[in-house]
Amino acid sequence: MKAILFVGHGSKDQEGNDQVREFINEMKPAIDPSLLVETCFLEFESPNVNQGIDTCVIKGASHVYLIPMMLLQAGHSKIHIPVCIDEAKKKYPNVEFTYGRPIGIHDSALEICISRLAQIGLEIELGDPDTAIILLGRGGSDPDANSDLYKITRLLWEKLNYRIVEPAFMGVTAPLIDEVIHRCLLLGAKKIVILPYFLFTGILIKRLEKIVQGYEERFKDHQFALAEYFGFHETLQVILMDRVQEALADDVKMNCDTCQYRIEAAEIIGHHHHHDHDDHADKIKK
Numbered sequence: 001m002k003a004i005l006f007v008g009h010g011s012k013d014q015e016g017n018d019q020v021r022e023f024i025n026e027m028k029p030a031i032d033p034s035l036l037v038e039t040c041f042l043e044f045e046s047p048n049v050n051q052g053i054d055t056c057v058i059k060g061a062s063h064v065y066l067i068p069m070m071l072l073q074a075g076h077s078k079i080h081i082p083v084c085i086d087e088a089k090k091k092y093p094n095v096e097f098t099y100g101r102p103i104g105i106h107d108s109a110l111e112i113c114i115s116r117l118a119q120i121g122l123e124i125e126l127g128d129p130d131t132a133i134i135l136l137g138r139g140g141s142d143p144d145a146n147s148d149l150y151k152i153t154r155l156l157w158e159k160l161n162y163r164i165v166e167p168a169f170m171g172v173t174a175p176l177i178d179e180v181i182h183r184c185l186l187l188g189a190k191k192i193v194i195l196p197y198f199l200f201t202g203i204l205i206k207r208l209e210k211i212v213q214g215y216e217e218r219f220k221d222h223q224f225a226l227a228e229y230f231g232f233h234e235t236l237q238v239i240l241m242d243r244v245q246e247a248l249a250d251d252v253k254m255n256c257d258t259c260q261y262r263i264e265a266a267e268i269i270g271h272h273h274h275h276d277h278d279d280h281a282d283k284i285k286k
Contacts, residue, residue, distance in 0.1 A: 127161030139169030
């Protein structure tokens with residue numbers, strides 16, 4: 001039997017974890033019923049990746065396909081999940097494992113972004129010279145992931161008729177959202193729309209809601225709007241089904257399962273990480 005194991009990030013906010021489970025349950029009717037479908041999490045929630053693999057094998061899976069529910073390729077998808085797969089291969093030598101791709105730079109993800117902007121009233125075709133859009137990512141220590149957000153921001157700019165479309169991060173790396181807000185104001189924006197490049201809710205999204213309220217109080221002559229995160233957008237199901245089909249067809253074009261540098265990197269980074277991503281913003285002084 002084949003099993004699809006979706007790997008969510010995990011959050012200290014239970015609502016975010018519940019949304020991951022609910023989203024996968026909504027996807028199940030579109031998945032071949034002969035496939036076992038399970039969900040696990042990298043951190044902050046159970047089952048973890050190792051436990052998720054155990055569940056698949058206990059239920060009879062002879063081939064487990066791990067699909068990371070991650071927007072960008074960073075340490076989790078490059079290092080931590082592959083290490084769990086390595087451990088599983090030793091534990092279950094008669095079981096096959098295939099590692100799928102994160103969402104990455106995907107045209108349909110841009111469609112979701114545009115849809116979220118339209119939902120809060122932006123005129124996508126007409127544009128507005130007085131409105132700035134900030135694409136806000138989590139932020140991390142992986143240069144590839146951070147630079148991918150810049151590329152996605154540029155691709156989004158190409159599809160919009162807005163002159164100011166800027167990337168920003170919640171933490172770990174610059175530019176942080178405060179810096180980009182001030183930049184947009186200096187560029188003459190009268191309205192600033194913050195578009196979270198996040199899959200589901202969590203501590204950071206709820207913190208962001210308060211941050212936006214603070215901007216409204218500080219800059220009373222300007223307008224601020226917070227767009228919706230990806231959430232239960234139907235196109236997100238399409239993207240993840242693409243990743244599932246790639247894995248099932250053994251057509252995964254990019255992953256780090258066979259990277260010659262990964263094992264050495266894992267020894268340096270350590271995969272048994274328990275750091276709090278929601279406190280990353282405190283690491284950079286504003």
